[in-house]
Amino acid sequence: MFEHDNQLYGSLKYNTDLFTQKTIEGFLNHFKRILQLLPEHLDSKISELPLLSQKEQQQILNDWNQTQSEYPKDQCIHNLFEKQVDQSPDAIAS
Numbered sequence: 001m002f003e004h005d006n007q008l009y010g011s012l013k014y015n016t017d018l019f020t021q022k023t024i025e026g027f028l029n030h031f032k033r034i035l036q037l038l039p040e041h042l043d044s045k046i047s048e049l050p051l052l053s054q055k056e057q058q059q060i061l062n063d064w065n066q067t068q069s070e071y072p073k074d075q076c077i078h079n080l081f082e083k084q085v086d087q088s089p090d091a092i093a094s
Contacts, residue, residue, distance in 0.1 A: 008035070012024065012028065029053075030051040030052075033049075033050075033051060033053065034046060034049055034051070037049045037050075
């Protein structure tokens, strides 16, 4: 990274065997967010600054967390588990 005419420039190299371009773009967006927040939070630790935008928080905490499903409430969870194992003994639990 370097500064020129009051702007920050940089480049990033990464192992494409480990990361996708989309993942790296996400990392860079979080880094950019930290850089934008720093001037307003000079007394804060970087670890205390929020990496996620409001949209990302909404997606993770609410949108992706819609996991409700109906199940028999008159049976214990271990009985339901055993029943599922009996129905699909070779299936991987998910």
